[in-house]
Amino acid sequence: MKVTAAVFEEAGKELVVQELELDDPKDGEVLVRLAASGVCHSDYHVVKGEWGSPSPLVLGHEGAGVVEAVGPGVTTVEVGDHVVLSWVPYCGHCKYCNTGRPALCPQVQESAYQSVMLDGTTRLTRDGEPVYSYCATGSFADRVVVPETGAIPIRKDAPLEKVALIGCAVATGVGAVINTAKVQAGDTVLVIGCGGVGLSVVMGAALVSAGKIIAVDINDDSLARARSLGATTTINSAKTDLADVLHDLVGPDGVDWAFEAIGLKRTIETAFQSIRPGGTAVIVGQAADGVTVEIDPLVMSDREKSMIGSSYGTCHPAVDFPRLVDLFMEGKLDLDVLIARTGTIHDINKAFAAMGSGEAARTVIAY
Ligand SMILES: [Zn+2]
Numbered sequence: 074m075k076v077t078a079a080v081f082e083e084a085g086k087e088l089v090v091q092e093l094e095l096d097d098p099k100d101g102e103v104l105v106r107l108a109a110s111g112v113c114h115s116d117y118h119v120v121k122g123e124w125g126s127p128s129p130l131v132l133g134h135e136g137a138g139v140v141e142a143v144g145p146g147v148t149t150v151e152v153g154d155h156v157v158l159s160w161v162p163y164c165g166h167c168k169y170c171n172t173g174r175p176a177l178c179p180q181v182q183e184s185a186y187q188s189v190m191l192d193g194t195t196r197l198t199r200d201g202e203p204v205y206s207y208c209a210t211g212s213f214a215d216r217v218v219v220p221e222t223g224a225i226p227i228r229k230d231a232p233l234e235k236v237a238l239i240g241c242a243v244a245t246g247v248g249a250v251i252n253t254a255k256v257q258a259g260d261t262v263l264v265i266g267c268g269g270v271g272l273s274v275v276m277g278a279a280l281v282s283a284g285k286i287i288a289v290d291i292n293d294d295s296l297a298r299a300r301s302l303g304a305t306t307t308i309n310s311a312k313t314d315l316a317d318v319l320h321d322l323v324g325p326d327g328v329d330w331a332f333e334a335i336g337l338k339r340t341i342e343t344a345f346q347s348i349r350p351g352g353t354a355v356i357v358g359q360a361a362d363g364v365t366v367e368i369d370p371l372v373m374s375d376r377e378k379s380m381i382g383s384s385y386g387t388c389h390p391a392v393d394f395p396r397l398v399d400l401f402m403e404g405k406l407d408l409d410v411l412i413a414r415t416g417t418i419h420d421i422n423k424a425f426a427a428m429g430s431g432e433a434a435r436t437v438i439a440y
């Protein structure tokens with residue numbers, strides 16, 4: 074069947090909207106008619122050339138839609154189900170899947186991280202040549218074929234153009250708080266970077282009744298959004314010295330948790346320097362290829378300071394996505410604050426330009 078998609082050819086060039094051919098779902102695969110896709114910073118990493126990727130490639134990995142067909146052997150979703158796409162098409166039976174950490178499943182590395190299906194091939198073609206699907210989702214297209222475990226059924230009364238964001242930013246940010254870190258009520262939380270993921274970290278911290286929630290960014294609009302989501306203090310680090318403010322707020326020791334949601338050397342090091350003895354810096358932001366950081370290991374041992382990583386919010390999509398949708402429907406997660414505007418697939422390059430200008434909230438592409 075024909076689909077309309079935004080295709081990435083090479084770094085630094087605009088995406089081109091064009092028709093592609095989409096094959097039927099094969100064994101263990103699902104055809105989804107997308108309702109919406111968020112535009113995420115990870116897509117932008119590829120557009121800018123900060124992450125290598127095969128091409129031609131359909132970017133996008135934060136989608137939601139309705140199942141139109143299922144391939145042989147599919148058991149967990151059926152035609153008509155509303156689904157949020159997951160870029161963690163886990164196997165369900167390896168050591169990582171069986172211990173609740175499907176984002177670490179080797180199958181995810183072999184498929185999603187290579188932008189191919191589980192058998193190593195693509196379902197999209199252009200003039201007979203393969204076209205890759207970013208993260209085995211490729212949600213900048215009106216229809217997608219994804220592995221069964223990449224399509225997570227949710228309740229049917231949830232607005233798909235909003236809950237699409239649960240498929241990346243919200244799962245990553247809220248999950249980092251409630252799954253990876255398991256922040257306790259009253260803990261002090263520093264959030265560095267208030268894009269979609271950082272704002273979702275703020276949301277997660279508010280959800281678990283963290284004490285002080287200190288949000289840092291260099292964009293005042295991002296900080297206003299953080300305040301509306303529950304940040305108790307916001308700091309524009311381009312105008313104010315973060316260390317001084319932290320000293321006033323939490324004393325010389327530092328915060329219990331520092332979440333880094335940008336992926337830059339300087340901010341990752343700042344996160345580590347901001348935690349108290351026994352505290353933890355959680356690296357949620359995705360650094361460009363080749364970035365390294367400098368940490369004083371004696372501080373780690375002597376002061377028991379930790380730095381941990383969080384991939385996809387250590388979430389189990391099949392459990393966490395419906396739970397996050399419920400929280401949204403109960404009014405406990407404000408996804409509107411993450412959305413700047415809704416556009417069409419033809420607005421995709423404008424969406425990246427807005428992101429490049431430092432805008433925190435996302436463009437959502439509606440189909
Ligand atoms: Zn993303």
Ligand SMILES: [Zn+2]
Pocket residue numbers: 163164165166167168169170171175178179180
């Ligand atoms: Zn697995």
